[in-house]
Amino acid sequence: MRIPHYTATAEFTRFIRCLPKTETHLHLEGSTPIELLQELDPQRFGSPPPFWSPGFRYSSFDQFMALYEDYCQSFYQSAQRYHDAARIVLATCAEQGARYVETSFHLPGLAGVRESGPEVVAAILEAAPAGLEVRVFAGMCHNDYAAHGPLIEAALGWERLAGIDLHGPEYWRMEPWTIDVWRRAREAGKLTKAHAGEFMPAPFVRWVLDNLGVRRIEHGVRSVEDPGLVRHLARERITLDVCPISNVKLAVQGVDSMAGHPIRALFDAGVPVTVNSDDTFFFGNRLEEEYFALHQELGFSKEELARIALNGIEIALLDPARKQALVAEWRDVVTAEGLDLAVAMGSNRLVV
Numbered sequence: 001m002r003i004p005h006y007t008a009t010a011e012f013t014r015f016i017r018c019l020p021k022t023e024t025h026l027h028l029e030g031s032t033p034i035e036l037l038q039e040l041d042p043q044r045f046g047s048p049p050p051f052w053s054p055g056f057r058y059s060s061f062d063q064f065m066a067l068y069e070d071y072c073q074s075f076y077q078s079a080q081r082y083h084d085a086a087r088i089v090l091a092t093c094a095e096q097g098a099r100y101v102e103t104s105f106h107l108p109g110l111a112g113v114r115e116s117g118p119e120v121v122a123a124i125l126e127a128a129p130a131g132l133e134v135r136v137f138a139g140m141c142h143n144d145y146a147a148h149g150p151l152i153e154a155a156l157g158w159e160r161l162a163g164i165d166l167h168g169p170e171y172w173r174m175e176p177w178t179i180d181v182w183r184r185a186r187e188a189g190k191l192t193k194a195h196a197g198e199f200m201p202a203p204f205v206r207w208v209l210d211n212l213g214v215r216r217i218e219h220g221v222r223s224v225e226d227p228g229l230v231r232h233l234a235r236e237r238i239t240l241d242v243c244p245i246s247n248v249k250l251a252v253q254g255v256d257s258m259a260g261h262p263i264r265a266l267f268d269a270g271v272p273v274t275v276n277s278d279d280t281f282f283f284g285n286r287l288e289e290e291y292f293a294l295h296q297e298l299g300f301s302k303e304e305l306a307r308i309a310l311n312g313i314e315i316a317l318l319d320p321a322r323k324q325a326l327v328a329e330w331r332d333v334v335t336a337e338g339l340d341l342a343v344a345m346g347s348n349r350l351v352v
Contacts, residue, residue: 002284005054005245006292015302015337016291017097020330022312023276023287024102025218025241026089027139027167028124029109030279032072033088040075051249052284058250061169061199064282072281076105079115079123086127089280094132096288099326100316101128104137104165107155108148117151121160135317136161137193141168145177152181156188162317163191165218166208170200174207182212191317193241195219198252202226209238216315221247222254223271224262234270239315242266243278244293245285258297267304274312306334306344 008016037045050056051067058064075081082105093101103124110117121136128134138155145152155161164185166178182192193216197205202225208214209232220240223229233240242263247255255261267273275290277283291308294300300308313326334344 002048002052003054004289005285006289006296008288008292008295012292012295013288016288016305017095018333019097019306019309020099020313020326020333021097021287021291021309022100022102022274022316023093023098024100024216024274024312024315025243025276025278026093026101026103027279028082028085028089028103028105029072029076030068030282031089031103031277032075032085032281034281036081036084036088037071037075048284049281051282054284056249061250064250065169067282068279073109076109076113078113079120082113082120083123083127086124090128090132090134092280093287094129096286098132098287099329100133100135100312100318102135102137102162102317104139104167106167107138107140107151107164108144110151111148117155118158118160121158125160133316133318133322135163137163137165137191139165139167142166142170142172142174142178145175145181149177156181156185156190161190163193165192166194166196166212167218168195170195170198170204179211182214186213191216193218197222197240198247198250201253202229205229215239216241219243219247219252221252221262221266224254224265230266230269230271233266233272237272239272239274239311240266241274241276243276244290246278246283249283258293261298263294264298264300267300267308272311272314273308274315275308302337303334303339303343303346306330306339307346310345 124136125134185192192214194208194212194214195218196208198219201222205223215238218241244261248258263273277285277287291305334341
């Protein structure tokens with residue numbers, strides 16, 4: 001049985017679930033539903049894993065990766081497995097009020113899958129429940145090109161793939177191929193983003209912005225170490241897709257507790273931030289708990305949480321009409337809740 005990291009009153013839970021939200025930092029493999037693993041091996045997966053405990057802390061990102069390989073890597077052997085996992089994961093997002101999800105899969109993992117990349121992308125997209133907009137990203141590590149270059153090159157031409165994401169250990173040496181692939185991905189119409197500022201300090205965030213040309217940083221919380229970088233992020237409206245519970249459980253430097261999480265300082269400085277769950281299997285969390293945590297431990301008001309939700313709508317890869325409708329739904333909820341609309345719109349006002 002999962003022990004919630006955070007709970008809230010029925011009234012506050014209702015508000016968060018009604019608030020139209022996005023989930024823009026969600027790794028599919030890292031969110032593998034435990035019931036699917038239990039079907040494969042009931043004895044091994046009969047009990048909740050120890051890392052679901054709210055008090056659990058990973059000793060390092062290397063430990064996290066080792067557990068990923070141990071628990072989940074071998075599950076993804078077919079497009080059907082991706083579909084089965086996505087069906088449960090995406091339904092859980094929708095249940096919590098998400099209207100738009102960006103989920104990623106580890107691209108080199110397809111080397112062991114029978115079907116083609118486009119078939120896997122289609123399997124994930126077709127698992128989405130009605131009313132939930134889903135975009136699929138291919139993630140890769142800093143050193144993946146030598147073994148998987150043809151697969152990476154092919155992915156740039158997959159029509160239903162929304163974009164690419166640089167993930168994995170930030171501290172691995174950045175290789176020369178990355179800059180060119182990220183440039184060509186944008187030329188092919190793909191959105192590019194990158195993990196930075198999680199385990200490497202603020203200068204790495206600057207390097208990624210300057211060299212990979214992204215305007216979406218996954219995590220990015222160590223940007224707070226450089227006031228000049230924080231001002232740049234705010235001025236250029238570069239979005240950080242933040243995962244607070246993940247940062248605490250991975251013991252990211254400077255994140256000793258939720259009460260000291262830098263998302264408060266980043267938000268107050270005008271940096272566009274979104275709130276996300278990252279890898280729900282390995283952190284035992286839910287999207288709504290991230291909002292509960294910000295309210296309870298960092299003093300975010302309902303208006304401020306609504307503004308964070310609006311940030312996610314702003315960056316969503318939606319056509320103008322769909323985005324307009326989602327903003328209207330957001331406005332209706334804010335108004336019905338009796339919140340100050342001007343405060344909720346704030347400096348993150350979306351013009352569509």
